[in-house]
Amino acid sequence: MEPLLVKLTTMHAADPGRARLRERIIDAHLPLATRLARGYQHRGEPTADLIQVAIIGLIKAVDRYEPAVGRGFLPYAIPTIRGELRRHFRDSTWALRVPRRLKELHLALQRAGDELLDELGRAPRPSELARHLGIPVTQVHEGLTAAAAYHPSSLNRPAGSPDDPGSEVGDFVGDVDGGFDNVLNIADLEPALAQLPERERRILVLRFYREMTQSEIARVVGLSQMHVSRLLAQSLRQLREILSQPAPLPQSRHDAA
Template structure:
């Protein structure tokens, strides 16, 4: 690992050959065509060996939630950039250089690309601090830390902590079609008609139903108000399913005839008008 790291030049420059040979970085145009695959292979090897660093940094920003996988991918991208920019000549361990590079990449992603509704920068930064601090506090306390406890730990007022925690929904707001308390947003919309246009029909239908006998009313009630199946109705009333079906058909025909044959209301001159 050390030999691999020390073979690269500043700011992602070409791989330096062993001592005693010409430095390909001194050649016009950098690496030759034959050395470029070696450089890419060395970078890939370093990145694969340090993927756990990227995953650890990603977890500190989002331990759970739908954005966790996206942040992990951004962390891998930051790791690749760290490999390309690392300069072993400065005497800094690769891990010490990679962590802030990966964290910076994730912060830029959260700031510029992740928020659907972008809160103030202060709220974003505090949310990040909470995401990093809350797991450690939960492990120390044996329970989830309250907003007040997080505020004391981070040096922020409780209401600011609550605001930052609430901003989590701004990352990916719920769809308007998402169900809430068993109903969708569409279920709460007003109907196209307020029913006034059907009021005359409902009055006529009520009058026709009132002219039915008790057993016919019960069948209608069970089938169309209680929404029982014909088989259930038959079992409870001592009828076969076929008898229930035929009786309901006769009742509907009777209602239809009474509605269509109902006497027309009189107009202002006392002349009946047809409603058929």
């Protein structure tokens, strides 16, 4: 996929083939965007909305990626997509008056959910959240219920210009394809990570989920920064190979139409 990204940056904007190549690259990485979006689904927001937000992040990553920097696309795309999702929640507001205690509990559950998601590779159960925070399960249920009063900014919010005042954010995002779940089952990141040694998995989690620097990771795992850098590069090459396998699948949507 990296050669296609390099080719994309060299093509003229008016070249009709560029739009097709761009769409192909985006389609090939939809499973990744979906996977990252599902990592936030325990926060009480519709998964479809989160996928839409993640796709926006993916599109930004494809359009802004500079192969010459030498980072590789995945190390650039993953933080970009996660950043888009975090901005989505940061811009959210509490729609109802909720006691401060419940707001704090809700935020604590979000943080705990993120931590357990890294450890478990799935959304944690209420009982697991309770054990992690050292609180009764009933309190977890109470905090999760408070999420009902937490209304993130909608994709229906205005996004138009003076020439097009009726436009909404959702107008600029494609529909979620019904085959996403099937594609995700084939190209899920979790099985890909499972093929890596435990040390490499931990380093990837620290780098892309905890967003730690290589020097910070080196201190945590007891290796040199150079060794961490080599392990990251090696692990990302393996993941790229695995994640590139579903690339032809999006075309089947057109074949089935």
